[in-house]
Amino acid sequence: xxxxxxxxxxFSDLVKNTGVCALHKGEQIAIFIDDESQVYAISNYxxxxxxxxxxxxxxxxxxxxxxxxxxxxxxxxxxxTGECLEEPKNSVKTFPVRIEAGKVQLA
Amino acid sequence: xxxxxxxxxxxxxxxxxxxxxxxxHPDYANYEIVTFSEEPRLAYDRVQLSYYFSGKTVxxxxxxxxxxxxxxxxxxxxxxxxxxxxxxxxxxxxxxxREEAYDKxxxxxxxxxxxxxxxxxxxxxxxxxxxxxxxEAITASAQGSTVGVVVGGGLLGLEAANxxxxxxxxxxxxxxxxxxxxxxxxxxxxxxxxxxxxxLGVGVHTEKNTTEIVKGETCxxxxxxxxxxxxxxxxxxxxxxxxxxxxxxxxxxxDIGPRGGIQINNYCQTSIENIYAIxxxxxxxxxxxxxxxxxxxxxxxxxxxxxxxxxxxxxxxxSTKLKLLGVDVASIGDAQARTPNCLSYTYLDQHKGVYKxxxxxxxxxxxxxxxxxGDVDAYGNLLQMMLGDIEIPGTPEAFILPAMEGAAPxxxxxxxxxxxxxCSCHSVTKGDIFEAVKGGCTDLSGIKSCxxxxxxxxxxxxxxxxxxxxxxxxxGVEVNNNLCEHFEYTRQELFDIVRSKKIKTFEQLINTHxxxxxxxxxxxxxxxxxxxxxxDYILADEHLQLQDTNDVFLANMQKDGTYSVVxxxxxxxVTPDQLIALGQIGKEFNLYTxxxxxxxxxxxGAQLHELPIIWEKLIDAGFETGHAxxxxxxxxxxxxxxxxxRYGMLxxxxxxxxxxxxxxxxxxxxxVKMAVSGCTRECAEAQSKDVGVIATDKGWNLYVCGxxxxxxxHADLFASDLDDETLIKYVDRFYMFYSHTADxxxxxxxxxxxxxxxxxxxxxxxxEDKLGICEELEAxxxxxxxxxECEWKKTINSKERLKRFAHFINSDATDDTLAYVAERGQPxxxxxxxxxxxxxxxxxxxxxxITDVAEPV
Ligand code: SRM
Ligand SMILES: Cc1cc2nc3c(=O)[nH]c(=O)nc-3n(C[C@H](O)[C@H](O)[C@H](O)COP(=O)(O)OP(=O)(O)OC[C@H]3O[C@@H](n4cnc5c(N)ncnc54)[C@H](O)[C@@H]3O)c2cc1C
Ligand code: SF4
Ligand code: FES
Numbered sequence: 001x002x003x004x005x006x007x008x009x010x011f012s013d014l015v016k017n018t019g020v021c022a023l024h025k026g027e028q029i030a031i032f033i034d035d036e037s038q039v040y041a042i043s044n045y046x047x048x049x050x051x052x053x054x055x056x057x058x059x060x061x062x063x064x065x066x067x068x069x070x071x072x073x074x075x076x077x078x079x080x081t082g083e084c085l086e087e088p089k090n091s092v093k094t095f096p097v098r099i100e101a102g103k104v105q106l107a
Numbered sequence: 108x109x110x111x112x113x114x115x116x117x118x119x120x121x122x123x124x125x126x127x128x129x130x131x132h133p134d135y136a137n138y139e140i141v142t143f144s145e146e147p148r149l150a151y152d153r154v155q156l157s158y159y160f161s162g163k164t165v166x167x168x169x170x171x172x173x174x175x176x177x178x179x180x181x182x183x184x185x186x187x188x189x190x191x192x193x194x195x196x197x198x199x200x201x202x203x204x205r206e207e208a209y210d211k212x213x214x215x216x217x218x219x220x221x222x223x224x225x226x227x228x229x230x231x232x233x234x235x236x237x238x239x240x241x242x243e244a245i246t247a248s249a250q251g252s253t254v255g256v257v258v259g260g261g262l263l264g265l266e267a268a269n270x271x272x273x274x275x276x277x278x279x280x281x282x283x284x285x286x287x288x289x290x291x292x293x294x295x296x297x298x299x300x301x302x303x304x305x306x307l308g309v310g311v312h313t314e315k316n317t318t319e320i321v322k323g324e325t326c327x328x329x330x331x332x333x334x335x336x337x338x339x340x341x342x343x344x345x346x347x348x349x350x351x352x353x354x355x356x357x358x359x360x361x362d363i364g365p366r367g368g369i370q371i372n373n374y375c376q377t378s379i380e381n382i383y384a385i386x387x388x389x390x391x392x393x394x395x396x397x398x399x400x401x402x403x404x405x406x407x408x409x410x411x412x413x414x415x416x417x418x419x420x421x422x423x424x425x426s427t428k429l430k431l432l433g434v435d436v437a438s439i440g441d442a443q444a445r446t447p448n449c450l451s452y453t454y455l456d457q458h459k460g461v462y463k464x465x466x467x468x469x470x471x472x473x474x475x476x477x478x479x480x481g482d483v484d485a486y487g488n489l490l491q492m493m494l495g496d497i498e499i500p501g502t503p504e505a506f507i508l509p510a511m512e513g514a515a516p517x518x519x520x521x522x523x524x525x526x527x528x529x530c531s532c533h534s535v536t537k538g539d540i541f542e543a544v545k546g547g548c549t550d551l552s553g554i555k556s557c558x559x560x561x562x563x564x565x566x567x568x569x570x571x572x573x574x575x576x577x578x579x580x581x582x583g584v585e586v587n588n589n590l591c592e593h594f595e596y597t598r599q600e601l602f603d604i605v606r607s608k609k610i611k612t613f614e615q616l617i618n619t620h621x622x623x624x625x626x627x628x629x630x631x632x633x634x635x636x637x638x639x640x641x642x643d644y645i646l647a648d649e650h651l652q653l654q655d656t657n658d659v660f661l662a663n664m665q666k667d668g669t670y671s672v673v674x675x676x677x678x679x680x681v682t683p684d685q686l687i688a689l690g691q692i693g694k695e696f697n698l699y700t701x702x703x704x705x706x707x708x709x710x711x712g713a714q715l716h717e718l719p720i721i722w723e724k725l726i727d728a729g730f731e732t733g734h735a736x737x738x739x740x741x742x743x744x745x746x747x748x749x750x751x752x753r754y755g756m757l758x759x760x761x762x763x764x765x766x767x768x769x770x771x772x773x774x775x776x777x778x779v780k781m782a783v784s785g786c787t788r789e790c791a792e793a794q795s796k797d798v799g800v801i802a803t804d805k806g807w808n809l810y811v812c813g814x815x816x817x818x819x820x821h822a823d824l825f826a827s828d829l830d831d832e833t834l835i836k837y838v839d840r841f842y843m844f845y846s847h848t849a850d851x852x853x854x855x856x857x858x859x860x861x862x863x864x865x866x867x868x869x870x871x872x873x874x875e876d877k878l879g880i881c882e883e884l885e886a887x888x889x890x891x892x893x894x895x896e897c898e899w900k901k902t903i904n905s906k907e908r909l910k911r912f913a914h915f916i917n918s919d920a921t922d923d924t925l926a927y928v929a930e931r932g933q934p935x936x937x938x939x940x941x942x943x944x945x946x947x948x949x950x951x952x953x954x955x956x957i958t959d960v961a962e963p964v
Contacts, residue, residue, distance in 0.1 A: 008916065008917045009916045013910060013916060015648055015651050015911075016648075016652060017652035018651055018652050020911070020916040021914060021915055021916060022915055022917045022918075023915040023917060023918040023920055024917070028915075028922075031916075034624075035624065049666070050666075051666065051668035051924075052668055052922055053664070053668040056656070056660065056668075057656070058626070058627040058630055058631070058652070058653075058654075058655065058656075059624075059652060060624075060625070060626035060630070061624035061625055061626055062626055064623075066624070069626070069627035071655075071656035071659075071664055072664065072666070072668075074627060
């Protein structure tokens with residue numbers, strides 16, 4: 001089954017090592033871009049702080065893993081797997097994301 | 108029983124140490140002490156003498172004070188020399204004719220500089236280097252001179268050469284031996300040191316035997332050498348070795364050695380039973396020890412013998428580590444490889460200027476000695492191995508080769524026994540330091556004050572720190588002053604790098620001085636340093652990723668992801684029209700509104716997309732950002748002051764407005780707060796602020812480093828009765844010095860509590876400009892002030908930036924998960940009972956229902 005990709009925003013809307021939040025199929029999704037223009041998508045919901053804020057955290061290289069530190073209480077979420085490194089039970093979902101023809105797309 | 112009377116001749120470093128040890132002895136009540144000093148003051152730190160040229164004052168160098176002696180019943184007579192000993196009747200006589208009887212006499216007369224008998228040496232501007240008075244004479248002589256020569260290329264000679272250089276003279280060193288520091292270094296080490304010192308512009312002339320000092324042609328004098336060459340100079344400092352001050356013993360029938368020095372036994376007794384000699388005047392086993400640590404040991408031995416114990420002096424180690432003219436030099440044990448059949452390892456790196464030689468036992472197992480120039484990191488380990496007779500772990504060469512993958516030297520402080528002596532000056536062992544750490548001394552300044560380690564020659568600082576860290580690690584305390592895993596530097600070191608290398612972005616810094624990609628610790632810290640130094644727009648593309656939760660949207664994030672908005676209200680002053688505008692905005696956006704503890708208005712519950720719209724309105728009404736989100740100046744509180752208050756001395760509101768407008772937008776290691784009170788009643792609580800100002804009838808009193816918050820601290824009075832201009836100058840310097848040197852997230856109060864030298868040191872830097880940096884500090888502050896721009900004004904004018912202030916990048920919808928309840932006529936974020944229960948450790952805290960109290964009409 002081939003995935004259907006939806007345009008979310010322009011690639012140029014992203015600023016390196018920061019995130020934005022997208023509304024996609026009724027879900028809040030945090031999209032990040034790293035130094036090498038690799039994109040990542042995880043849920044925007046921070047289960048530790050109980051608020052929709054992850055897209056606004058600092059992108060952080062934590063023990064070799066690329067993570068976002070929650071802006072509320074600084075737990076680290078692995079951008080690739082969604083794992084919450086301090087409180088694994090609070091891990092979050094990840095989403096397929098890509099860059100295609102200058103657009104950021106979610107499936 | 109009457110007290111035993113001890114007379115101490117000489118109040119130098121060792122004489123004082125003896126007295127201190129006596130005073131601290133449990134039986135001190137049975138003794139009475141009198142001490143005489145030929146010098147005009149009590150003991151001072153001769154080891155640190157050269158710092159006199161880099162700004163230390165006589166007070167800084169003092170080891171004791173008249174108060175200490177008075178409190179402990181020690182009588183002291185300065186400026187009077189003991190000239191006779193009557194060992195039959197047990198009394199001494201001084202130059203001023205004073206007589207003093209003794210039960211025990213302690214000679215601690217030190218040594219004097221040896222001046223070779225060169226014709227012409229008695230002229231003016233031919234000086235020595237031993238006392239504060241000598242240094243004053245050198246300073247005076249340097250004023251009328253352009254060239255200076257030091258005779259003697261030993262340890263002290265090089266220190267003296269450095270002093271001459273710092274006094275602005277063209278400096279030369281003349282040495283009789285074929286190399287510098289002939290006593291401590293081998294040939295290779297001496298050669299490298301020479302090259303390094305020459306490259307600093309100091310002339311080095313070895314194998315020169317001065318035959319006479321005559322009138323010069325281009326300078327005041329000409330020194331003629333035995334080989335026919337000569338050198339012109341305006342002044343000469345002799346530092347050709349020391350001679351024990353044994354003249355009293357010589358004249359009054361106490362045995363001295365064939366080449367001088369008062370002979371002592373293992374208890375520091377001279378040939379006359381109740382006369383002791385300690386320190387540099389004493390000769391033990393035909394050796395004079397020209398260092399302070401062996402002298403301190405002798406002081407301890409003498410005290411022990413007098414009080415009936417039996418510690419013996421059994422010789423001392425002469426290893427040394429020091430920085431001469433900025434070059435690290437160390438010598439351990441048998442540096443010259445004189446032990447029969449010993450083996451040597453040598454490493455020379457001419458490119459980096461590093462020379463190391465390790466001397467080991469014939470079986471290749473024990474360290475006998477070492478010489479290091481340019482890189483002395485291995486000093487502590489090698490010294491401990493030699494002193495502790497520890498077998499070398501692994502291969503000896505690993506200890507002198509540069510650290511390479513896989514070849515790291517193995518001996519950490521862990522390998523040392525508890526009895527290993529870490530500080531020889533004060534006989535502090537590894538065990539003592541561990542005990543101190545466990546007793547609560549968890550930083551170096553604590554260790555220094557409870558064990559005295561590092562407070563002598565200072566050579567043990569690195570080792571002491573390692574041992575302290577090992578103890579902390581053992582206790583499970585994390586020790587590492589590195590900023591984080593990405594930067595092996597402290598914040599202060601990184602700031603120095605940013606300034607000296609003119610670094611403008613995080614990328615530049617991590618590529619050149621860090622590793623990995625950075626994290627939520629280093630990014631905001633570096634962002635803050637860059638902002639302090641350059642004051643660029645913090646939301647510029649290259650800085651955006653560095654900003655922490657609140658800075659990144661120029662507002663404080665609340666628990667539900669919404670924001671608070673705080674416009675600046677300098678000094679708490681606000682016009683009725685501005686208040687009306689605020690009221691209208693709060694109403695329009697349905698914001699919870701409150702007066703903060705910082706004398707201004709705070710709106711809560713603004714959503715991300717509303718922030719720019721709210722700010723547009725605030726800016727229209729004449730407001731600027733209040734930086735409530737930044738590690739930066741928050742508020743300057745004020746009282747009404749002399750304009751309205753009947754007690755007001757000066758116009759505290761105007762001063763507070765002026766200060767707030769001057770420092771607004773300044774980024775600092777942590778937030779800073781200020782206040783100005785119009786009189787000593789202190790209605791603005793200035794003494795709880797980082798910088799507090801209180802009006803007096805003569806001007807402003809300036810207080811610094813106060814704190815409310817988690818650990819309140821009263822501010823310290825820094826300067827009194829200042830005029831406006833001086834006040835501002837000091838505050839400029841204070842904030843910049845704090846910004847350059849504090850740790851990340853360290854408030855000024857904690858910074859002060861950790862500052863070596865404390866308030867006095869801070870005053871010497873800021874008021875007396877001891878470090879010579881005040882001009883730079885003021886210029887750095889001026890750059891911040893000149894580059895100030897309201898961040899919100901800039902942001903609402905940037906279309907690109909505004910895009911980020913939408914909850915969704917792909918939709919105009921807003922966060923529909925937010926929910927509020929009404930409370931006292933305003934919205935309030937909903938707290939669910941489960942969350943409350945969490946706060947109450949599982950139990951729901953009973954609360955009174957006050958939601959309807961004071962419903963506005
Ligand atoms: C709003 C306010 C409380 C109020 O309703 O009055 C407040 C609110 C917060 N304070 Fe405060 N502090 C406020 C005055 C104070 C004061 C009183 C003062 O300034 O006179 C103090 C004690 C004085 C001091 O700092 O020495 C104070 C000591 C703290 C501390 C503890 C600092 C410390 O050194 O121990 C923190 C935590 C921190 O900064 O790490 C803190 C942190 C915070 C934060 C920023 C916590 C956070 O990150 O969310 C709160 C955010 C408020 C917001 O969203 O605007 N706040 N806070 C006050 C805002 C003043 C202003 O106009 O800017
Ligand atoms: C510039 C410099 C740098 C040094 N650096 C180091 C270093 O890095 N490490 C190190 O270990 N050592 C260093 N030393 C050596 C160290 O200072 C001495 O080892 C130490 O001061 C010896 O102490 P003392 O009490 O024996 O002698 P002193 O400190 O010289 O004290 C003797 C005192 O006795 C007084 N006195 C003498 N005769 C009489 C008398 N008849 N009546 C009354 N008073 C008298 C003298 O005036 C003097 O004040 C340095 C010395 C100098 C000058
Ligand atoms: S501090 Fe003094 S001047 Fe200021 S309001 Fe209080 S009493 Fe008046
Ligand atoms: S060894 Fe001199 S101060 Fe510790």
